[in-house]
Amino acid sequence: MGERVKYELGEDRIPRVWYNIAADLPPPPPVLHPGTGKPIGPDDLAPLFPMALIAQEVSTEREIEIPDPVREIYRMWRPTPLYRARRLEQALGTPARIFYKYEGVSPAGSHKPNTAVAQAFYNKQEGVKKLTTETGAGQWGSSLAFAGGLFGLEVKVYMVRVSYNQKPYRRALMETYGATCVASPSNETNSGRAILAQDPNSPGSLGIAISEAVEVAAQSGDTKYSLGSVLNHVLLHQTVIGQEAIEQMEAADAYPDVVIGCAGGGSNFGGIAFPFLGKKLREKRDVRVIAVEPAACPSLTRGRYAFDFGDTGHLTPLVKMHTLGSTFIPPGFHAGGLRYHGMSALVSHCKELGLIEARAYHQNPCFEAGVLFARNEGIVPAPESNHAVKAAVDEAVKAREEGKATTILFNLSGHGHFDMQAYIDYLGGKLVDQDYDAKALEASLAQLPKVAAE
Amino acid sequence: MGERVKYELGEDRIPRVWYNIAADLPPPPPVLHPGTGKPIGPDDLAPLFPMALIAQEVSTEREIEIPDPVREIYRMWRPTPLYRARRLEQALGTPARIFYKYEGVSPAGSHKPNTAVAQAFYNKQEGVKKLTTETGAGQWGSSLAFAGGLFGLEVKVYMVRVSYNQKPYRRALMETYGATCVASPSNETNSGRAILAQDPNSPGSLGIAISEAVEVAAQSGDTKYSLGSVLNHVLLHQTVIGQEAIEQMEAADAYPDVVIGCAGGGSNFGGIAFPFLGKKLREKRDVRVIAVEPAACPSLTRGRYAFDFGDTGHLTPLVKMHTLGSTFIPPGFHAGGLRYHGMSALVSHCKELGLIEARAYHQNPCFEAGVLFARNEGIVPAPESNHAVKAAVDEAVKAREEGKATTILFNLSGHGHFDMQAYIDYLGGKLVDQDYDAKALEASLAQLPKVAAE
Secondary structure (H helix, E strand, C coil), X not given: CCCCCEECCCHHHCCCEEECHHHHCCCCCCCECCCCCCECCHHHHCCCCCHHHHHHHHCCCCEEECCHHHHHHHCCCCCCCEEECHHHHHHHCCCCEEEEEECCCCCCCECCHXXXXXXXXXXXXXXXXEEEEEECCCHHHHHHHHHHHHHCCEEEEEEEHHHHHHCHHHHHHHHHCCCEEEEECCCCCHHHHHHHHHCCCCCCCHHHHHHHHHHHHHCCCCEEECCCXXXXXXXXXXXXXXXXXXXXXXXXXXXXXXXXXXXXXXXXXXXXXXXXXXXXXXXXXXCEEEEEEECCCCHHHHCEEEEEECCCCCCCCEEEEEECCCCCCCCCCCCHHHCCCCCCHHHHXXXXXXXXXXXXECHHHHHHHHHHHHHHHCCCECHHXXXXXXXXXXXXHHHHHHCCCCEEEEEECEECCCCHHHHHHHHCCCCCCCXXXXXXXXXXXXXXXXXXXX | CCCCCEECCCHHHCCCEEEXXXXXXXXXXXXXXXXXXXXXXXHHHCCCCCHXXXXXXXXXXXEEECCHHHHHHHCCCCCCCEEECHHHHHHHCCCCEEEEEEHHHCXXXXXXXHHHHHHHHHHHHCCCCEEEEEECCCHHHHHHHHHHHHHXXXXXXXXXXXXXXXXXXXXXXXXXXXXXXXXECCCCCHHHHHHHHHCCCXXXXXXXXXXXXXXXXXXXXXXXXXXXXXXXXXXXXXXXXXXXXXXXXXXXXXXXXXXXXXXCCCHHHHHHHHHHHHXXXXXXXXXXXXXXXXXXXXXXXXXXXXXXXXXXXXXXXEEEEEECCCCCCCCCCCCHHHCCCCCCHHHHHHHHCCCCEEXXXXXXXXXXXXXXXXXXXXXXXXXXXXXXXXXXXXXXXXXXXXXXXXXXXXXXXXXXXXXXXXXXXXXXXXXXCCCCCHHHHHHHHHCCCCCCCC
């Protein structure tokens, strides 16, 4: 046989700590209370999150120990494999070496369980009985359903109604894991009832579902809220991806010139990128880092770096981030996990500091890259992950044109088994590459909250 | 951390040979020509299969070398992991140790690519341009689509019409890999047209789809036929499963008292069981081996050991096997991969020799076991695999009752990501445990071909 294509690590190589990039960056802007405009403290967040996660949210410690029970569960699928995409390289005729870290081997099929398990653990430890959350396409909801089940926590998922109706199989996965799933907007919350009063047929949105889940958690003593991306502690938990990748790249006798991840809220991107950025910041180890987003929801490439709400109902604190405005509604496209108006504050901070690049693609070229990948590497990527595949292919083609043996690493954040309708639409020529409405974006940005600190 | 839960092997531990159990068994009955009633020779099969596979079909060599290009592709997902199901053990409160080999990590999500890749390789080597095959639930069709794509072979899949309509996502997977998929019965073949003339709304069956695929291959010079189970060479290719499991069990310092696999045509069962049976036959290493089948299609437990056709159109040779008769139509149930009237000749032979046990379960208890498994181990099994899970759970409960630390190994042949409708039906209380029609079975058995050799 030729050189290895798969770089696996033993269970003992699961990282023992999460890497906190905040330790290596200048302090990011504070998170503000929407009423007072003043920085919030831990007590403001206590109704929603357990104290351990609040502490992680604001920590500047470089390394945060992963509790043993979390590592025990990680062993079900971690370390995840790192692959060399030799067939894809050959298909592209590129001198580049393309590596990808594959997070689709987790029970829920994406990187999301890395944080779901940690969040469930800390909530259980602090006596929480029930978790609420939102989900769009369902990757996050099924991950929290899985994790909650393992720790004996009740899980209630508010699923964007249009997805609830279109994706019964993702819903079935959540229910198989023991969670309860309701269509959002629902009649169960003030936020939901307010929307339904205006429009009984509302298709829902991620912002509305967040408002519902937050409202329920805030009103109940034994219930907390869980978020699958955006927040600092979520990205922290995802750094197991990049840490393992560094060790696996060493085993492959390689180090990436370029690291690529798709970015919606920023968690899989931060997961693969932050450990490499840490080496860049501390060891001056050079690396280009590229965040890839959908052209129809381009927060990093077209949004404003400003304080904004995380949800539609304006129940959350104000975070300084790249945002399209909390009232921005992107046109329809299939990568549901990338349909968010904002971006992780830490990723936004890195962008402002010039540590990362960002680019945006339309969906058809992403699916074209995904099908090429599937036919060569076997794995059918999630629509979100196709954005990373597309950027990797473009970098490999550029390397061919420049005659450079570039080393490319991307994160394949999940498989597309629950997204085959998107492939049907793509193969049937039915996918439209819609642009966002520039006027609507202007209007949405005009409604950004006024903040004295800016 | 505690003891290991995952036993992985390096790429260099992918087996170098397939294990041929025929070398260690008394000769099985010959395969007969349906016209003459005489044993067939290689030339009779040449229109359908490449000579290399025909040679494997009749070989009595114990070890058959795996070609390097096949091992190269196996590296995409092999060796597959072996897991210790610690959480399931705890949930059952059993002293038994439960291990499972997980074949769902393959690109198509089941054990089927193990033989699909080998078959595509040998066909390509002998100049074949196109492969035809049938598929029911779609596991096999998507596996051959994947394998054909890697070798540049055109793949045409005749998919049972009812599945074609009910499982658009499996179909999309085949098309994503580049295959063509048509509903069977189709207008493209004599076999299909004959059925449609009788019943334009025929839902199709595996037997009909086999007839269509065989007919097309037999009539074209550069087209061959590919079967995903039943045949000796198919089971041969699957023995990588059991060989790896033996080495992984050694790493776990364990040897199974019981080996379990679900059985439709017999390929995943043979794959896990034959290498252990080989050790039993050659080294007197004791082991119980259990084949698990659906109560609604119980060839091993209720069929007759007799010569029968493999298809409805009676285009195949006659094979001595446990059969319900080629006209037997099982009642509806969700494990489409187990809806076959016959059983591998080698598995049937082992059953007659007293080397294996067989048992049958209804689908509701199988799904109950599958949901218990998913909530503890994270993986949602395919409906077929749930039969093996159920038997493993029953053996573990028996071990608890008897106070024995039994070591159980089962093959988790695939994941259920494309079968979530079955889980929706189960969780919604809509699954019926139908028995087969005893009178229809009697009638079907009465129509078995008369063979002088019997």
